[in-house]
Amino acid sequence: MNLNRSQHPEYKNIEDINIPSPKKIFLDNGIETHVVNAGTQDIVKIDITFNAGSWHQEKALIATTVNEMLTEGTINLTSQQISEKLDFFGAFINAQPTKDFGNLSLYTLKKHLSETIKILEDIIKNPVFAENELQTFLSKRKQKFQIELEKVTNIARQEFNEQLFGKNHPYGIKTKIEDYDKVNKSDIVQFHDLYYNSENCKIILSGKIDNSVIELVNNHFGNNDWGNKNKIASINESNIGQSVMESFIEKKNVTQSAIRLGKIIINKNHPDFHKLNVVNTILGGYFGSRLMKTIREERGYTYGIGSALVSLKREGFFVILSEVGADVSQNAITDILDEIRKLREKKVDIDELNLVKNYMLGDLLRSFDGPFEISSSYKSIIELGIESDFYHKALQSIKTITPDEIILIANKYLQEDTLIRTIAGKYN
DSSP states (O other): OOOOTTSOOOOOOOOOOOOOOOEEEEOTTOOEEEEEEOOSSSEEEEEEEESOSGGGOSSTTHHHHHHHHTTSBBSSOBHHHHHHHHHHTTOEEEEEEOSSOEEEEEEEEGGGHHHHHHHHHHHHHOBOOOHHHHHHHHHHHHHHHHHHTTSHHHHHHHHHHHHHHOTTSTTTOOOOGGGGGTOOHHHHHHHHHHHSSGGGEEEEEEESOOHHHHHHHIIIIISSOOSOOSOOOOOOOOOOOOOOSEEEEEOSSOSEEEEEEEEEEOOTTSTTHHHHHHHHHHHHSSTTSHHIIIIIIITOOEEEEEEEEEEOSSOEEEEEEEEEETTSHHHHHHHHHHHHHHHHHSOOOHHHHHHHHHHHHHHHHHTTSSHHHHHHHHHHHHHHTOOTTHHHHHHHHHHHOOHHHHHHHHHHHOOGGGOEEEEEEOOO
């Protein structure tokens, strides 16, 4: 077969996507559980999500420390024994603390689930937070934090969040180096007792899930209430502070400056989200985006630039982020704002729109390619309490959005003068 490499392969539009929906069940004690029975391999993933993110903490670092230290020893097993047992069974447990949630994920062969689920249960219900393990953990994290704060991208991230939400808002509070010295065991134990319980979690099962798997999960997590039975006090909704529109943090002797532009915006709960996501993709949501073409390819200011819609439980925000040459940061911001203006004022060419639609449909298709991908896709909307038709609505919005709708959405949400600006490094 002779190939003409001067011509790109013909592509076809993705007409439809089979989007599976997880089955919703409840364990005997009422824990909401979502089941994704898919795939051909005898593997199982258990995600347990607790409403125990940093939003709920009264002192910095408590939520993250609790979540990540669960595997550092229980009343039955040392941290070394936990690691050895998981290695023996070819399994692993991953902790994923966020601003809203404390997550634990167990990946295991189905044939070993009866053993590995015992470890998962033990670390959730019976952690000891040994003082020596806690101090070692905090020392390592403190050293890592000091190193990370030398990077302009991390400086810009913290500053940007504070600008958006305010310095006293749970989403905006900056972590400081001295915060690591203020964490103590009593705070850790108290936070775990309050938030890691059967009334404050959801479970997602994915992989080869049959009645035997559900029965095992129910036996270990659903037979009885567990953890502190006291009701969690309602968290007072924090008001967003007055936004600081522009901030510059100087860092000498750097070759690149980190820049962020953005604003508080709708999250996945809003009916406009899917169409705004198309607008975002055109602007900076994939490698062929307008920002990549202008800021990277044409201007040569950066190796990479992107934009994103970030959905938190209580808020959402839009952000454009990049690291650009330290001597062109102001020029880069000017060109970024110009691309947003063009998106608001000039209709998107139909060929460009079709390219973006095909990219997004392909990306959506990949989101459901396998049981773990399916569970990860649904996890983000299950946590936010969004109905399971979310992705069907996304599919329809991508397929039907028009150039006129794109201008309307861009003008509704992306006015240049409403964007907060953060620069860490040099400002030229």
